[in-house]
Amino acid sequence: MNSRIRLATIALAAAVCAALPAQAAKLYKWVDDQGNVTYSERKPQNREVETIRLRGATLDSSGAQEKLDQLNDRANAQQQDREFAKNSASATAERNERMANNCKIARENMRILRTTSRIQDKDADGEAYFLDEAGIQAKMAQTQQQIDNNCN
Numbered sequence: 001m002n003s004r005i006r007l008a009t010i011a012l013a014a015a016v017c018a019a020l021p022a023q024a025a026k027l028y029k030w031v032d033d034q035g036n037v038t039y040s041e042r043k044p045q046n047r048e049v050e051t052i053r054l055r056g057a058t059l060d061s062s063g064a065q066e067k068l069d070q071l072n073d074r075a076n077a078q079q080q081d082r083e084f085a086k087n088s089a090s091a092t093a094e095r096n097e098r099m100a101n102n103c104k105i106a107r108e109n110m111r112i113l114r115t116t117s118r119i120q121d122k123d124a125d126g127e128a129y130f131l132d133e134a135g136i137q138a139k140m141a142q143t144q145q146q147i148d149n150n151c152n
Contacts, residue, residue: 027052103151110143 028043029050043049113119119131119139131139 026054099150099152102149103147106143106146106150110140110147113140113143 027039027041029037029039029052030044030047031037113136119136120128121131121135122128
């Protein structure tokens with residue numbers, strides 16, 4: 001994380017340097033209370049600074065804003081990637097939890113189908129009826145498919 005902050009700071013400093021007018025003769029560099037390195041044309045009050053002299057440099061600010069916009073776009077894209085990864089991990093965890101619960105239910109249903117001699121089900125109208133041997137076998141096949149899909 002610190003290397004990303006340093007990289008962003010260096011990129012920002014380069015953009016600031018590139019955007020300075022040609023007559024600028026020096027820059028000031030200092031570290032703030034949070035440890036962030038800052039560059040400016042103006043000397044800050046009550047800070048220990050490092051003076052950076054620009055010897056005979058003619059700075060061209062053309063393209064500086066474009067470069068800064070590109071860096072900003074890249075930083076935003078990286079942030080979106082991190083959020084996507086975080087959300088994906090959360091969704092994967094939720095899916096795994098749901099599958100584990102479905103597995104538990106399917107295994108319990110299979111236990112009931114194997115150990116109970118009379119299995120009751122409901123038809124489309126909600127009327128209860130008892131399954132015959134073929135119905136039980138069909139339910140066992142469905143339950144086994146659920147176990148195969150949810151239990152790893």
